Amino acid sequence: MRHSTSQAFLMVLRRDLTLAARNKSEWLNPLLFFILAAILFPLGIGPDPGTLQRIAPGIIWVTALLAALLSLDSIFRADYEDGSLEQLLLTPQPFAMLVFAKVLIHWFVTGLPLMLLSPLLAVSFHLPGDATITLLFTLLLGTPVLSLVGAIGSALTVALKRGGMLLSLLILPLYIPVLIFGAGAVDIAAGGMDASGHFLLIGALLVLSLTLAPLATAAALRISIG
Amino acid sequence: MVNTQTARSPSESIFSLQGQNLACIRNDLTCFENLNISLNSGELLQVEGPNGSGKTSLLRILCGLSLAAEGRVLWQDHDIQKNRSDYYANMLFIGHSNGVKKNLTCAENLRLGVLHGDAVDTPAILQALADIGLEDLDEEYAGRLSAGQQRRLALARLHLSTAPLWILDEPFTALDYLGREKLEQMFDRHCAEGGMIVLTTHHALNLKNSRIQHLKIGA
């Protein structure tokens, strides 16, 4: 009895969502890190509102990036270690689809909350309203890219015992374009100009990642498992 | 329970698994080479050999999880690497690690079998749990079970699966005498219905099935 791909996709969504709900620290910890790391900057640099406002787009984006990096471990490691990942591989459905389902849930429980929390930081950094809205949209489009691209690195290093540092080394260069366009767009908006054109750039990155990243991730997982 | 609808055509309810000229190289050391396997409906292949000889590697190659250094695996005369979807619809693999999610209940774990085409309606799941000796534990988190119970939960899939080919790595681990007996009975039933089994084990099997092949690796 073979089930359809969409049924399998929904099953994996449900599975991962249930697991995330029962293992809250996996996604709560990166969020707490996000806030904590961001507030280190006023402590390190000084609370002058002008300075903070100037550096806010970059700081918030960089800490979001680092928090996303920290959260990547949870995509595949647990499944790899208890043997359920190879079981997902051994299904008749396209593996890339199931992998995409996992990455989707990962974004939903880490990237999306990051985006929702960002206005808090924006306020504490005295970012003007327009720029905050731009920040929200850049994170909305950008955090999925972070999850999708990060999953590739996670897949390449899942079989390694202490792959965390290596994962950062592999993924951070690939994160740079999203960072540049994301923080840059907010910078432009903070300067009072229209940044909407730049969403197209981030959107393009998102479309590219959506189409290619799951395939690369699936291929990398096959290699790590094999 | 073998669902013959999973065969490629109704008249071809004879299954065949073949390994041609398989070689396995791990960390530059050759575990085995020029290995040939031919398995048909109703047959059981028992792979034996000392620890580290490559038994698990062979099974993983047969599953398509690992790539053989040389040779290929054929299911119904088709290379499994080119025909994955069809192969996986007809194959069940239970490896060393149970594939059991600690944070899901036993019933939820078994329900994941829908991805493999297992029968996952609630009565079937409850029956399977009862058959394997885990009745009334359907709402219990798998992480709270003992190692032996988790192993049995992994094996519960055998009761629900419709796949004709079973590939099992050390299925008798952590089972007590009664569990072993039940499992052996399951194997007999599966082969009698036309299924096939490949397994590794240290134990001497006590099966009624007369069509058992033995393969020694690393001797």
Place this chain on the structure above:
Amino acid sequence: MYKSIVKLASTRNFYQFAGKLLPWLGWSTLILLLIGSYWGLVIAPTDYQQKDSYRIIYIHVPAAWMSLFIYMVMAGSGAAALIWKTKVSEIIANSCAPIGASFTFLALVTGSLWGKPMWGTWWEWDARLTSELILLFLYLGYMALQAAIEDRRTAARASAILAIVGVVNIPIIHYSVEWWFTLHQGPTVSKFSAPSMDKSMLYPLLVMAIAFKLFFLTALLQRSRNEILDRESTSTWVLESRDSL
């Protein structure tokens, strides 16, 4: 011709083929390097604006070109390794990495040396230099992944995926860094304005570019041969011809 390429896929044939090519490559590299260096550093005319300090482009520019070219060869070889599963492709890809990283490093150092007389500082966040720096990290990541995975064939396949992902990202990174640079341009335009190239300056540059490519091939074949010996050290053809190797 196709058959002769397929034959090369065997490590033994490749080893011998590379061995025959190496002396030719080595000598032509040396000769062209000498010609190109002398031509560029001594003969070519002094630049109107930058005087003699521009001459470092004869090393910087070819090095930068090589750093990109080698990455593409590495990714291409990796793709071949994934598709056809040939050991020689894996070995070539693996050998490319340190050479490419070295060229990237050379480009960065010469870029920095070039910048000092121009801007007065050892480092500026110029678009090209920043891209080169990121490329260096892409190479280092590749080498780190190779080193971290024990089984050689698994390591080669995983790195191949990484290299392909990297190759897709390189144009994106280049473009984004360019965009970033123009966005944050300060009042002083500290961009690498290569002098508008007169033919007398261009020719030595091309000679150096060819010389660098030949150097890459020499180093690549040499490294590949070493790795073949290492990997196949237990096979009969290596053991038998140990003396003549």
